[in-house]
Amino acid sequence: xxRIIASTLREVSFYGAVAFFVVLTAFPFYWMLITSLKSNxxxxxxxxxxFWFNEAPTLEHFRYLFEDTLFARWxxxxxxxxxxxxxxxxxxxxxxxxxxxxMTGRSGEALGIGVFLTYLVPPTLLFLxxxxxxxxxxxxxxxxxxxxxxxxxxxxxxxxxxxxxxxSFPREIEExxxxxGCSLFGAFIKMVIPLSLPAILTxxxxxxxxxxxxxxxxxxxxxxxxxxxxxxxVATDLVRGDIFFWGEIMxxxxxxxxPVAIAYNFFLDRFIxxxxxxxxx
Amino acid sequence: MATIAEPAARTASRFRFILDRRxxxxxxxxxxxxxxxxxxxxxxxxxxxxxxxxxxxxxDPSWRFVGxxxxxxILQNPVFLETLENTxxxxxxxxxxxxxxxxxxxxxxxxxxxxxxxxxxxxxxPWAVPIALASVAWEWMFxxxxxxxxxxxxxxGIIDRSEAPNWLxxxxxxxxxxxxxxxxxxxxxxxxxxxxxxxxVPQDIIDAATVDGAGFWRRNYQIILPMIFPIVAVGLIFGIxxxxxxxxxxxxxxxxxxxxxxxxLGFQGFQVGILSGDVSHGAAISLFMLPVLLLMxxxxxxxxxxxxx
Numbered sequence: 330x331x332r333i334i335a336s337t338l339r340e341v342s343f344y345g346a347v348a349f350f351v352v353l354t355a356f357p358f359y360w361m362l363i364t365s366l367k368s369n370x371x372x373x374x375x376x377x378x379x380f381w382f383n384e385a386p387t388l389e390h391f392r393y394l395f396e397d398t399l400f401a402r403w404x405x406x407x408x409x410x411x412x413x414x415x416x417x418x419x420x421x422x423x424x425x426x427x428x429x430x431x432m433t434g435r436s437g438e439a440l441g442i443g444v445f446l447t448y449l450v451p452p453t454l455l456f457l458x459x460x461x462x463x464x465x466x467x468x469x470x471x472x473x474x475x476x477x478x479x480x481x482x483x484x485x486x487x488x489x490x491x492x493x494x495x496x497s498f499p500r501e502i503e504e505x506x507x508x509x510g511c512s513l514f515g516a517f518i519k520m521v522i523p524l525s526l527p528a529i530l531t532x533x534x535x536x537x538x539x540x541x542x543x544x545x546x547x548x549x550x551x552x553x554x555x556x557x558x559x560x561x562x563v564a565t566d567l568v569r570g571d572i573f574f575w576g577e578i579m580x581x582x583x584x585x586x587x588p589v590a591i592a593y594n595f596f597l598d599r600f601i602x603x604x605x606x607x608x609x610x
Numbered sequence: 611m612a613t614i615a616e617p618a619a620r621t622a623s624r625f626r627f628i629l630d631r632r633x634x635x636x637x638x639x640x641x642x643x644x645x646x647x648x649x650x651x652x653x654x655x656x657x658x659x660x661x662x663x664x665x666x667x668x669x670d671p672s673w674r675f676v677g678x679x680x681x682x683x684i685l686q687n688p689v690f691l692e693t694l695e696n697t698x699x700x701x702x703x704x705x706x707x708x709x710x711x712x713x714x715x716x717x718x719x720x721x722x723x724x725x726x727x728x729x730x731x732x733x734x735x736p737w738a739v740p741i742a743l744a745s746v747a748w749e750w751m752f753x754x755x756x757x758x759x760x761x762x763x764x765x766x767g768i769i770d771r772s773e774a775p776n777w778l779x780x781x782x783x784x785x786x787x788x789x790x791x792x793x794x795x796x797x798x799x800x801x802x803x804x805x806x807x808x809x810x811v812p813q814d815i816i817d818a819a820t821v822d823g824a825g826f827w828r829r830n831y832q833i834i835l836p837m838i839f840p841i842v843a844v845g846l847i848f849g850i851x852x853x854x855x856x857x858x859x860x861x862x863x864x865x866x867x868x869x870x871x872x873x874x875l876g877f878q879g880f881q882v883g884i885l886s887g888d889v890s891h892g893a894a895i896s897l898f899m900l901p902v903l904l905l906m907x908x909x910x911x912x913x914x915x916x917x918x919x
Contacts, residue, residue, distance in 0.1 A: 343718070347729060350715050354798060355732045357747040358739070360758065364750065372756070379758045417646075425643035432636025442914060444643065446907055447651050449847075451855030453876035454900070457883045457893050458657035459650070461668075481650045484643050513635050544742040544858040545876075549884055564742040564862055575750050582743040593738035594731045601806050 358586065365390050365580035372576060390576035399554050400581055403562035406472050407585075410558055411537045413476040418483040418536045419529065425484075426491025427517060430498075441492050448485040452545040455481075460549050472558065474550045479543060483536045490535070493602065494528040495521075531599045538589045559585045661893035668887035680894040689870050690878065694898065697874040700789055700860075701853045707793035708849060712800020719805060737798040745862040748791050752777035752863070781871030784864045788872050791859055796849050803845035807838030840913045847906050847913075855899055875899055 363379075364372065366386040377383040394400045429441040459478055460469075468474035502524065506516035522529070540558075547561040554566050563581035567574045593600070662681070665674045684690050719730060736744060751758050760774040769775075778784050811834055819833050857876035860866060866873040866881065873881075875898055883892015 343721070343723075346714070347718055347723075350711075350718065351729055351732050353794070354734075354736050357744060357751065358735055360751060361747050375756065375761070379756070379761050421643040421646055424639035428636040428639035432632050432639065437636070437640075440640070440644070442911070444647060445914075446910065447647050449851050449903065449907060449910065450651055450655065451851065451876070451899065451903070453855045453857050453879055454658060454896050454903075455651065455654045457661060457879070457889050457896065458654035460884065461657070461889070462650075462654065478650065480646055484646055488643055513632065538738075542740040544740065545880075548858075548861070549880070560740045560742045564746050573750075578746055579750065582746055586739040586743050589740060590731075590735055590738045593734055597734065597802065598806075601802055 358583070361579040361583045361586070364575055365577075365583055367576065369576065390574075390580045393574075394577045394580050398567065398577065399557075399562060400559075402555055403557055403559040403566075404585075406557065406562075407541060407559040410472055410475050410479070411540045414479045414483055414540050415533050415536045417476070417480045418487050419532065421480070422484050422487040422491055422532065423522070423525075423529070424517070425488045427495050427521065429488065430492045430495035431500075431503075441489065444485050445489040446485075448482055448489070452482075452543075452549075456545060456549045459546070463550055468550075470551055470553050470556060472551065472556045475540075475543075475547060475558065478546050478550070479540050482543075483539055486539065487532045487536060490532060490599070491525075491528060494525065498525070531596050534592050534596050535600060538592050541585070541589050658893045658896065661890050662897050663894075664890050666890045666893075668889060676890075680890050684891060684894055684898075689873070690895065692870055693873045693875060693878045693895075696785070696872060697854060699785070700792065700856075700872075700874055701850060704789045704792035704796065704853055705846065705849050707789065708796040708800050709846070711793065711797035712804055715797065715801040716804035716808065719801065720808060733801060734798050736795050737802075741795055742858050742862060744795065745791060745859050748787070748794075749778070749863055752787055754779060778864050779868055781868050784868060784872050788859050788863055791863065792853055792856065795859070796853070799849065800845060803841060804838070807841040808834060810841075811837050843909065843913050847910050851903065851906050854902055 363381070366388070367382060368384050368387045368389065371377055371382065371384040374383070425444070429437040429444075431437075433440065463469055463474040463478070466474075466477075468477065498521065502520055503516045506520040507513065511519060541560060543558075544560055544564070547558050548565070551557055551561065554562065557566060559581070563578060563585060567578045567581065660673075663675060663677060665672055665676050715733060719726065719733070750756075754776045757774070757777065759777070760769070763769045764771050764774060775783055777787050815833065815837075816829060819829050824833065855876050856874065857880055860872050860874050860877045861880070864872040866877050875895060879892045879896035881892075882888050882895055886892075
C-alpha cells in the first residue's frame, strides 16, 4: 500500500514538473493566439478573464493586418531575403565545406575552425562599420543590405555544418567516379552533390530560419516600412504613436513564428550536432 | 581534320589538369567563403577598431586619430559604468537560471513517457521562434495595465489591484524581466544540449558504475557530468556570447530604461553609434565586449579541438 502511494506521488510530481515546463515555454505563444483572436472590447477590459473569450472570437485583427498594414509586403521581403541568402550561402559554403573536409588536409581543419569562430563575432560589434559600408554602397534603407550582410553569419555556420557532413561522406564514391573518367570537379558536381541532398536541405532550412530570426542588422539598416523583413515590421511598425495594436502585433508574431517552429522541430538534432561541432563522440 | 582538333584538346586537358589537382581545386572551392567572411567580418572589425580611436561621426566623417580619448571619456561616464555592470548581471543571472532550468528539464525529458515528442516540441519553442517576436509577446504580458501576470496574481489574492507591479516601469523589476525573458529563451537550448550529452554517454559505463555501487547522485556528478562537460561548455559559450552582446530583448522590452536601469553594452552601442550618430564613441563602447569574447573564443578552441584527437 505504502509503495503504491509512493509511486503515485512520484508520478504526480513528475507530470506536474513536465506540465510546469510546458506552461512556461508555451504560454506566451498561447497568449499570442488568444490575443490575436479576441475583439478589442474583450482585450482591453481588466475585469474580463484574460485566458479565454468573453466575447465571440474574431478574425478582425488578421484582416486588418493583411489589408491595412504592410504585413504581406514584409512577408514577401523576408521570403526574398531568405531565398537570396540561401542561394549565396549554398554557392559558397557547399564547395568550402567539401574542400575543408576533403581537399586541404590539416590546414583545412584549422581554417574550418577559424571560419566557424567568426560565427561568434556578434552583430553588435560589427553593425557600426557595416552600416557605414552599406551606406557607401547606396544600400541604406534597402532590404538588399540584409542580403549582403546576412551571409556573414550563415556562411560560417553552414560551412561548419557541411564540413562535418562531408567528413563522414564515403570516399569510395568520389574515387569510383574518378576511375570512371570524371574529373575531380565533375565528381563533386555529379556524385557528391546529388548524394548530399539531405545535408543540403538542412543547410537551406537553417539558413532560412537564421535570416528570419535576425533582428539587430535589420533594425540598424532599415527604417522605411516597405523595406522591413517580417520580424522587424511586426516588432516595430505596428505601434502608432504610443498605441500598440496588440491584436495585430500578436497575429503577425504568430504567423511569422509558425514556420520557424516547425522547421526547428524537424531538424533539431542536426542543428545540435552542428553547433557543438561533435564536442562529444 | 585531326590537326584542327588537336590544339583545342590540348587546352582542354591542361584546364582539366589544373582542376584535377586536389590542392588547387580545394583552394578554389574554399576561396569565395573565405573572401566573403574576410571582406564583411574581418574588414568591418578592423574598421570598428579604427573608429574607436578616431573622431568619426556621421555628420563629420573625419578619420582624425584621437588615440584613447574616446575610451577615457566613456569610462568617466557613470551611465556607461552602470551599463557595464548591467551587462555582466544580465549575462550571469540569465545563464545561471537557464542552466538550472535546462538541467531539470533534461532530467525530465530523459525518461520516456507518452507524449514526450509533443512536449519536446513545445519546450523548444522559445529558442526556435525569433526572439524579437517572443519579446513583444512578453512585453504584452508585462503590460502596465492589462498584464496577464498581474491579473492572475490579483485573482488568486496574492496582491491587491492598487499595488500591482509595473513590471517594465520599475528599475529592479525591469532588470528581472529582461533576465527572465533571456533565460526563458535560452533554457530550451540548454535542455537540448544536456540531452545530447547525456544520451551520448555509453550505457555500459553507467551500468558498470551501477554494478560497482554508484548511486543516482554519484552517477550523475562523478560520471555523467565530467563526460558531458565539453558539450555543455560549448553550449554555455554560445549562450554567454549571444547574451553578452544582446540588443533585441532590451531594445524591445525596456528600451534600456527606466533611467538606464537595463541598458547593456549592445544597446548602448546602438544608442550612441546609430541613433545619435556618434560612430566613434559607439564603436568604443562595443569594443568593451572584446575581452569577454576573446575569452570565449579561447574556451571554444579548447573544447572544439578535442574531437580531432
